[in-house]
Amino acid sequence: MASAARDEKYFPDGDRFILEREKQSDLSFGHGPHFCLGVMLARLEARVAMEELIAQVDRVEVLTERIDWLPSLVARGPQTLPVELFPV
Numbered sequence: 068m069a070s071a072a073r074d075e076k077y078f079p080d081g082d083r084f085i086l087e088r089e090k091q092s093d094l095s096f097g098h099g100p101h102f103c104l105g106v107m108l109a110r111l112e113a114r115v116a117m118e119e120l121i122a123q124v125d126r127v128e129v130l131t132e133r134i135d136w137l138p139s140l141v142a143r144g145p146q147t148l149p150v151e152l153f154p155v
């Protein structure tokens with residue numbers, strides 16, 4: 068799981084977030100018969116959240132030097148991420 072979307076053959080520079088990256092299949096929502104049933108809702112929620120954030124916030128500052136990661140092999144993310152939002 069940890070190496071998904073990091074295969075250099077398919078995802079050059081896989082550690083970088085590149086918005087213009089050509090559409091590639093990925094495993095974020097699984098694969099095959101158990102592919103995520105909520106994928107459309109999840110993508111819609113993410114789109115609405117990002118559109119609102121971008122419309123209302125000029126910049127986001129992370130307020131910590133140290134990030135503690137979730138103790139999980141399958142889902143990577145910070146346990147908490149204190150930020151300050153600067154309105155437009």
Ligand code: HEM
Pocket residue numbers: 094095096097098100101102103104105106108109
């Ligand atoms: C960012 C949000 C989400 C991510 C990353 C995600 C990811 C996944 C992944 C990887 C699987 C496949 C698990 C496997 O192969 O065993 C899955 C399955 C599933 N997801 Fe999601 N999911 C998200 C949101 C949602 C939402 C919002 C719903 C429902 C409202 C949902 C409902 C389901 C269901 C019911 C399955 C099981 C499908 C099956 O086994 O046939 N998911 N999801």
